[in-house]
Amino acid sequence: MISLRNVSKEFNSKNMALTGINFDAKQGEFIYVVGPSGAGKSTLLKLLCREEQLTGGSIIMGNTRLEKIKTRSLYKLRRQLGIVLQTDLFIPYYSVFENIRYCLEAVGSGTFADEKRVQAVLKEVGMAEYKDSYLNELSIGQQKKVAIARAIINNPPIILADEPTANLDAKSALEIMKLFFKINRTKTTVIMATHDSTMVNTVRRRVLELQNGYLIRDEENGGFSSIADPKDVYIW
Ligand SMILES: Nc1ncnc2c1ncn2[C@@H]1O[C@H](COP(=O)(O)OP(=O)(O)O)[C@@H](O)[C@H]1O
Numbered sequence: 001m002i003s004l005r006n007v008s009k010e011f012n013s014k015n016m017a018l019t020g021i022n023f024d025a026k027q028g029e030f031i032y033v034v035g036p037s038g039a040g041k042s043t044l045l046k047l048l049c050r051e052e053q054l055t056g057g058s059i060i061m062g063n064t065r066l067e068k069i070k071t072r073s074l075y076k077l078r079r080q081l082g083i084v085l086q087t088d089l090f091i092p093y094y095s096v097f098e099n100i101r102y103c104l105e106a107v108g109s110g111t112f113a114d115e116k117r118v119q120a121v122l123k124e125v126g127m128a129e130y131k132d133s134y135l136n137e138l139s140i141g142q143q144k145k146v147a148i149a150r151a152i153i154n155n156p157p158i159i160l161a162d163e164p165t166a167n168l169d170a171k172s173a174l175e176i177m178k179l180f181f182k183i184n185r186t187k188t189t190v191i192m193a194t195h196d197s198t199m200v201n202t203v204r205r206r207v208l209e210l211q212n213g214y215l216i217r218d219e220e221n222g223g224f225s226s227i228a229d230p231k232d233v234y235i236w
């Protein structure tokens with residue numbers, strides 16, 4: 001249901017962020033995107049939500065070519081995507097509930113974020129009792145959970161997450177990863193850029209590895225690197 005055909009992104013003539021990327025993703029897949037800093041992981045996710053426009057090739061999502069969507073129609077794409085970015089945009093002096101409601105209105109998601117629905121997704125991510133807390137009172141891990149709640153509020157078929165466990169302690173990172181696996185169990189496609197080698201090696205899923213903007217590996221149940229590290233074991 002997602003198809004990338006020869007996708008490239010050139011930010012300027014000296015800098016090809018992505019070159020000739022080809023892959024297909026089926027509905028319900030869980031895909032890790034790995035690779036060193038600067039490899040093109042974030043750029044790939046940004047192309048998939050049209051935060052950036054590709055400069056070559058084509059991205060087909062469902063029955064649409066993403067590069068053909070007009071700016072004024074982008075909201076139709078966005079409301080079908082759950083997006084968890086590296087820096088989640090929140091308003092620190094708004095409550096958790098107000099932030100979720102405000103953000104949904106800001107992206108023109110067309111969803112009326114009624115309190116019941118917000119409460120339900122907060123419960124799903126284990127943040128039910130924080131609905132009226134201010135964002136700046138929460139830990140980074142808790143803020144990430146709110147970002148995930150916001151991303152899943154429309155029941156999107158696809159979730160894009162950019163290094164959601166960066167800057168988290170091991171316990172919070174594990175909680176966040178478990179949430180994504182739980183979301184994936186409802187047939188939501190998850191595409192996640194990550195540096196979490198332990199998780200990639202422990203919970204094996206499809207791995208796309210980028211290097212200098214090239215897709216150098218596409219492996220079912222792959223490890224973080226071609227050489228498995230026996231030290232990498234998470235205790236659940
Ligand atoms: N807005 C931008 N303008 C110019 N170059 C960019 C921009 N965003 C990313 N790049 C470049 O594209 C390449 C890939 O970056 P990125 O996708 O952020 O990598 P990663 O997320 O894997 O660390 C890097 O060389 C980076 O400098």
Ligand SMILES: [Mg+2]
Pocket residue numbers: 041042043162193
């Ligand atoms: Mg990045």
